Amino acid sequence: MCGSIRASASWVGPRERSMRDPADSTARSSAAGTIASARRSRLAAFLDSDLLHSFLSSRLVVLAALVSVLIVGAAVLAPLIAPHDPYDLKSLSLLDANTPPAWEQGGDPNYLLGTDDQGRDILSTILFGTRSSLAIGFCSVLLASALGLSLGLWAGYVGGRVDTIIMRIADVQLTFPAILTALLIDGVALAILRHHTVEGGKFSILVLAIGLSFWVQYARTVRGVTLVERNKEYVEAARLIGIGPLKIMFQHILPNVLGPVLVIATINLALAIITEATLSFLGVGLPPTEPSLGTMIQVGNKYLFSGSWWMVAFPGLTLALLALAVNLLGDWLRDALNPKLR
């Protein structure tokens, strides 16, 4: 993920600089040689860019970014800040089960947001659950974008039969909603691994299922850009001096497609998180022993009628906020990077 963010910064960077600030490039050439000054000018260009301006001019987007950073930060730091360890079965006591939040009658200040049916602290479980949800989301987006990027580049650059086959597969897959594909891959993987327990197997299955159901969009976009780029002079020149097709694809054409890919990836992240939560809610995702947000909601849903609303409400709220914030960021990024809307 870090790689693609950095790559995107360089994608936006040069264009912004050359377009907006001609003085900057002369300043840069005069101070050529020292890396530090180049870096500073890059920072200055970023601070001066349209991207930052459009970011700060929408309060909603800033709020969404803050919420995302807060949730992601809390999830990453979960082992440090969580009051309890939800994976440590020894520390659980059934006597503490179904405790309401601390401010309700019968609440325990030790369990701020109450406990679930196993006596697990809801707050800690949410922190660790968000961690799992985010990890699966990031990894599956990474898988989907890597797969879509490679296949799209290959189809667009080589063309011919390869192109037809890859795009046909994409068309067939696009006939179905992604959630159905994910469910199917998940179901088949479960059926195959029925009698074996693999360490971390559930995690990999989910990443595989979600990643494989979202690659089509990347492949189509990347192919489209590649079709245009491959006929340009710089590619022809590279071919003439004998550079191999792999190197041309990944070193020469790839930087030109990273922008749209980043936008799709951001929007897909929210979708991937929701898909993981949905699969877990349907009972084919992460098991209740290592819950994600979806699993927590599934478990809590069973106790909705017995009045234990906190088991669903807090994980549900976290998921809703996370999905909404990432969605808003993705929408904004799409509009901000779309030159047609400027």
Add this chain to the structure above:
Amino acid sequence: MLAFAIRRLFEAAFVMVTVALIAFVVFRFVGDPINQIVGQDATIEDRLKLREELGLNDPIPVQFARFLVNAARFDFGISYQMKQPVTAIIAERFPATLELALAAALFAVALGIPMGVYTGIHRDRWLSKIFLTVSLIGVSLPTFLIGILLIYIFSVWLGVLPSFGRGEVVKIGFWRTGLLTASGLKALIMPAITLGLFQMTLVTRLVRSEMLEVLRTDYIKFARARGLPERAINFGHALKNTLVPVITVIGLQLGAVIAFAIITETVFQWPGMGLMFIQAVQNADIPVMAAYLLLVAFLFVFINFVVDLVYVRVDPRIRILGRPT
């Protein structure tokens, strides 16, 4: 038109055969079908005999051909879990899902179009902003959360609507309908809203952006200049021209509605095909999974095909563009 239809038909057939191949591979190679059918204590001779009887020793292409022929006759074998013919299970479940999907689509259109028109005409009114905020939330929230929220409000808190099942059903031929009883209709409300909310927001946003586009065109300005009443302009001239893309999207979304019914049916324990599929996935019931996959693929391909034809019929521009040069 005919050439277009035939080309589309070939594409649809290609999709169906691909999906059938996937379903066959899963069906044949994930787990041993024999082990799933006979018990632990069956002898090796019994197993070999059954293997021969089921034709599992034939060459793979022959088996695939047989699978295709059987599928075309709606014969998908016996469910591993329920020990009944898959076709019988699906026939029992199909009406529930179709009624739910159609109710959801109706909800989406009946609310989405007026909301879209309103927000398109009155861009800056506060009611428009509320509609758009609601639609943003509808797009962002996972379906199952919306369902749980509705259950909490209307079943747990207010206690006015049932939280699971279809209510009383009336049997007409093989079709069990919940549309003819009061309890059946009551049970339909929340699942239909949950399932249709995403499509409703989609329709709202689509109609809104189309309206904004159309209202800027010259013929609308001209209609205004002629002194036509606002009402006639908005509905007679503008809305009519936004409906072509709306029809397409609704048609294409009908397939998505049937797929997303899996989630809604799980939340509300609605006894339809989606719930059946989820139970099949949990129990590794491969014949049911394969049958569901093929059926849904068929529905999708069929809907796509019809929408394509309708689109060409309605919009003459495509007929000209689509003509091979």
